[in-house]
Amino acid sequence: MINESLQPSTPERPAASNNDAAQEWVLEVEGLTVSFPGLFKTVKAVRGIDLKVRRGEILGLVGESGSGKSMTAMSCLGLMPDAARLGGSVKVAGQQVNGASASQLADLRGGGAAMIFQNPMKALNPFFTVGRQMFDVIGCHRQLSKAQIRAEALNSLEAVSMPDPSLALAKYPHQMSGGQLQRVVIAMALACRPKLLIADEPTTALDVTVQAQIIALLRKLAQEQDLAILFITHNLGVMASLCDRVAVMYAGEVVESGPVGQVFKRPAHPYTLKLMGTVPKLGQGSQPLGFIPGQVPNMAVPPAGCAFNPRCERATGRCVQAAPRVEIGEGHWAACHNTLVKV
Amino acid sequence: MNNNKQPALLSVTQLHKTYASRDGLVTAIDHISLEVQAGETVALVGESGCGKSTVAATLLGLLPADSGQILVEGRPLPTDARARGRSLSMVFQNPYASLNPKMTIKAIVAEPLKVAFGWRGHALHARILSLLANVGMGEEHMERYPHEFSGGQLQRIAIARALALESKLLVLDEPTAALDVSVQAQVLQLLKTLQTDNGLSYLFISHDLATVEYLAQQVLVMYLGRIVEAGPVEQVFGRPRHPYTRALLNSVPSIDPERRDQLQILSGEIPSPLNRPTGCHFAPRCPRATGRCRREVPAETQDHGHRFSCHHPLNDES
Structure with missing residues (x-):
């Protein structure tokens, strides 16, 4: 991982909202860029995004494949491929992530986030029991005796409502269902009491009934343990049911961000509206679905x-210039020349 | 079920399939019956492990059934794979896995035509072109390889291949599950257009209820190898009679944040098919279950083309 700049933020970007409770921010991403230089071309996966997540808050990051949402998540933990070039600043619980040393990163992963x-x-790992894998993680991050480690593992399995936690510890992954395994993984992530949980499409591989259980679990954890969650998904329904705030990504940029109720009720960016239109909704029968012409751009x-702009119906001549950030409402903005909501 | 004189396009009666395993017999499909009429889309929904993909594999002859009858237009399904392909073909969930990466698009679409009809030369070329045009692709794509396409385009190619033999029935096994929502919308629309233009029938296997509502006219809800409720989509989804169907519908997260409190949690998970509960399979998770549910398998009740198997069906609650 090579750092283009260690400067905390790019100066031309406005500092998002007031900073009266700076310590409240568990995750602060400012002007993050991720690019992959090649021999002939450089792929710009993330092109300057700002995100902030408070304690106890769930921020949803939504976008299609290739919009840069997973790269954003990975950079929050310093888990970037060697070829990636990073710019901007990522802070987890006040600690700088990009530019951190290997040992600092090791503490951060599992500990802070x-x-x-x-x-x-x-x-x-299919070769080890769930217990063995949980003990390893806890033992690695915390100075505890064997008995304490076991107690801690049981505690965190109880926190994720795992039926019969001590039996679960003795099982191998193949002996459990997908929903149970996802609970184990969440318990493992929480065992070291992180302040930030990054969840990359954790419900996509699960059935709807199990997905609903996991949604309820994550909501409970955010409330009870004051956990900040960065939740990545392409499922708008999951997003609407779980998150407090959302950020919509397109082509490596956040195009709209705001409280979930506002963004879904009054989408201001044409892309957000289009994306919502493509989702088949229960209770609408076979009404025609909207679709977005064209392809995701080559990054x-x-x-x-x-x-x-090449796919947008509302595009005008000025859309070839960088879009301004338009305030739509309290904490709700869209980067668009021709917002759908007049302000 | 079918009062028409004309036999249904696909008629499956009492299909039963078990797998032998080290821990005993696993019943994957338990005596299920279903019909698909010409020009109709029938959806098969249920959670993982309920047996819906086994139904598809059995229909296609990829797995032998233990017992039961499969009729296509009143005649038994041919055992010969080539002849069978003309009756039904399949589109799989993941186009990255179902298309051979070493074959060009032309070769992929040509293969069934060569094998089943022995087509060659200009006729073959023209037929491939028209198949690709059907799914919105053209001559410029023919010499390319699968890795050069996006997931949505690959799924179009897989559909073109499935259309090659002019089979009347397409079995679609979660054809949009691996795709982004915006691309999913395009593929769903394409499937609908193809159906209207060519009078196709679909057996649409999915766990996404909203997609089912968009595409299908009839729906079958499966739980642990049995069909627990079946009927026209607007009846089954609008006024579900089986508590499992209701629970499934309530677990779908709504895109409207104000309705997030309506998301209901069904406790527990689908039991292992190795030890299926006695009586109604859903009883251990069902809020309405009584002692009778745990003892007796509920019989199927018919109500104007809407059938369900439950001792304590939901009534006019909605």
Whole structure:
């Protein structure tokens, strides 16, 4: 991982909202850029995004494949491929992540922030029992006796409502269902009491009934343990049911952000509205679905100005210039020349 | 079920399939019956492990059934794979896995035509072109390989291949599950257009209820190898009679944040098919279950083309 700049933020970006409770922010991302230089072209996966997550808050990051949402999540833990070039600043619980040393990063991962992934079957080692894997994680981050480690593992399994935790510790991953494994992974992530949990599509591989259980669990954890969650998904329904605030990503940029109720009720960016229109909704029968013409842009040569302009019905001549950030309401903004909501 | 004189396009009666395992017999499909009429989309919904993919595999002859009858237009399904392909073909969930990465798009679409009809030369070329045009792709794509396409485009190619043999029935096993929502919308729309233009029938296997509502006219809800409720989509989704169907519908997160409190949690998980509960399989998770549910398998009740198997069906609650 190579750092282009260690400067905390790019000066031209406005500091998002007031900073009266600076210590409240568990995650602060400012002007983050991630690019992959190649021989002939440089792929710009993330192009300057700002995100902030408070204690006890769930921020949803939504976007299609290739919009840069997973790269953003990975950079919060310093888990970038070697070829990636990073710019901007990422702070977790006040600690700088980009530019941190290997040992600082090791403390951060699991300690300050933890991550859960899409497929719990791939996140666990099939050769070891769940207990063994949990003990390793806890023992690695905390100075505890064997008995304490075991007690801690049982505690965190109880916190995620695992039926019969001591039996679960003795099982191998293949003996559990996907929903149970996802609970194990969440318990493992929480065992070291992180302040931030990054969840990369944790419900995509699960059935709807289990997905609903996991949504309820994450909501409970955020409330009871004051946990900040960065939740990545492409499922707008999951987003609407779980998150407090959302950020909509397109082509490596956040195009709209705000409280979940406002963004879904009064989407201001044409992309947000289009994306919502493509989702089949229960109770609407076979009403025609909306669709977005064209393709996601090639990130080696992103369109000038607003990246969505070649696919946008509302595009005008000025859309080839960088889109301004328009305040729509309290904490709600959209980066668009022709917002859908008049302000 | 079918009062028409004409036999249904696909008629499955008492299909039963078990797998032998080290821990005993696993019943994957337990005597299920279903019908697909010409030009109709029938959806098969249920959670992982309920047996919906086994139904598809059995229909296609990829797995032998233990017992039961599969009729296509009143005649038994041919055992020969080539002849079977003309009756039904399949689109799989993941186009990255179902298309051979070493074959060009042209070769992929040509293969069924060569094998089943022995087509060659200009006729073959023209047919491939028209198949690709059907799914919105053209001559410029023919010499390319699967890795050069996006997931949505690959799924279109898989659909073109499935259409090659002009089979009347397409089995779609979660065809949009691996795709982004915006691309999913395009593929769903394409499937709908193809159906209207060519009079196709679909057996649509999915766990996404909203997609089912968009595409299907009839729906079958499966739980642990049995069909627990079936009927027209607007009846089954609008006024579900089986508590499991209601629970499934209530677990779908709504895109409207104000309705997030309506998200209901069904406790527990689908039991292992190795030790299925006695009586109604859903009883251990069901809020309405009584002692009778745990003892007796509920019989199927018919109500104007809406059938369900429950001792304590939901009534006019909605």
